Amino acid sequence: MAMQTQAKMIPVLDFSNLELNPGTSSWLSARKDVCRALEEYSCFVAELGNKIPLELHNTMFSSVGELFEFPMETKRKVTSERPFHGYISTAPFQRMLIDNATSTDVTQNFTNIFWPNGNHHVRESTNSYVKLMAELDQMVTKMVFENYGVGAYYDSHMESTTHSFGILKYIEPQKTGTNKGLDNHTDKHFTSILHQNHVKGLEIKTKDDEWIGFDPSPSSFIFLAGDGLQVWSNDRITACIHRVMLTENLETRYSLGLFSFNNKTICVPEELVDEEHPLQYKPLNLRDYAEAQKALIAHQKELSVKAFCGV
Numbered sequence: 001m002a003m004q005t006q007a008k009m010i011p012v013l014d015f016s017n018l019e020l021n022p023g024t025s026s027w028l029s030a031r032k033d034v035c036r037a038l039e040e041y042s043c044f045v046a047e048l049g050n051k052i053p054l055e056l057h058n059t060m061f062s063s064v065g066e067l068f069e070f071p072m073e074t075k076r077k078v079t080s081e082r083p084f085h086g087y088i089s090t091a092p093f094q095r096m097l098i099d100n101a102t103s104t105d106v107t108q109n110f111t112n113i114f115w116p117n118g119n120h121h122v123r124e125s126t127n128s129y130v131k132l133m134a135e136l137d138q139m140v141t142k143m144v145f146e147n148y149g150v151g152a153y154y155d156s157h158m159e160s161t162t163h164s165f166g167i168l169k170y171i172e173p174q175k176t177g178t179n180k181g182l183d184n185h186t187d188k189h190f191t192s193i194l195h196q197n198h199v200k201g202l203e204i205k206t207k208d209d210e211w212i213g214f215d216p217s218p219s220s221f222i223f224l225a226g227d228g229l230q231v232w233s234n235d236r237i238t239a240c241i242h243r244v245m246l247t248e249n250l251e252t253r254y255s256l257g258l259f260s261f262n263n264k265t266i267c268v269p270e271e272l273v274d275e276e277h278p279l280q281y282k283p284l285n286l287r288d289y290a291e292a293q294k295a296l297i298a299h300q301k302e303l304s305v306k307a308f309c310g311v
């Protein structure tokens with residue numbers, strides 16, 4: 001698979017023409033590219049081409065626009081007991097985050113909040129869209145596990161993984177007086193996949209401490225390593241530091257994300273600990289980590305995974 005470099009440096013991997021079946025030569029070559037990109041950049045752009053039909057992209061972004069137009073009391077009905085989930089409105093953005101989004105009952109309950117008589121088109125589109133992203137996540141995760149020689153652990157990892165689906169709307173900077181959409185952070189889950197409309201803003205921090213922008217297109221998704229993957233890989237892959245800056249935006253920025261949570265305790269596989277890679281982390285429970293993070297949020301502090309469970 002050819003690896004190009006987008007804008008300045010984010011690697012772009014072209015999955016559009018590939019039938020990726022485990023064990024084939026194209027799978028093995030993609031696996032190598034995926035892991036190299038994650039080790040060097042903590043992220044990569046997955047170009048899906050026609051695997052994401054333009055109509056599905058358009059339906060998703062127009063529905064998201066509609067969802068945020070509903071009255072506050074309707075949006076507040078999107079709730080969850082999971083930390084940081086449900087509907088949140090802060091100065092620069094509004095977000096709805098639903099857990100276990102690959103369940104069609106969950107997407108049905110979600111759409112029924114807004115359209116009590118049902119909205120078949122939005123529900124079906126959301127199901128197809130979440131499925132597409134979850135399949136991308138599963139494929140990349142399988143490649144990562146295989147690459148480090150522990151493919152045998154992939155099935156049990158995925159069995160205890162759930163995916164949360166997030167939709168975000170950023171308020172235009174001229175209305176808030178700040179161009180900061182989202183502060184520098186790493187994601188507190190295992191992996192993330194983001195997809196957005198045409199309004200730029202997502203920036204990734206490189207290992208040389210340079211910020212580089214993501215150049216969006218309807219068929220490109222960005223895959224980011226989260227804190228969970230950093231722990232699991234014993235620092236072979238580090239979590240992607242990213243932020244959203246809304247400079248020059250005259251239009252509303254919407255982004256969609258699929259976030260994977262491993263619901264068991266994440267332990268570094270013993271195969272990934274050796275003299276060159278001494279154990280860096282105690283076992284990590286992502287829910288406890290999110291709760292600890294939440295407790296600090298009032299103080300505007302971010303808890304690093306090293307501080308939480310570093311050895």
Ligand SMILES: O=C(O)CCC(=O)C(=O)O
Nearest residue numbers: 168187194202244255257
């Ligand atoms: O809006 C984006 O592109 C980034 C969203 C993000 O980083 C997050 O939800 O954690």
Ligand SMILES: [Fe+2]
Nearest residue numbers: 185186187242
């Ligand atoms: Fe993030």
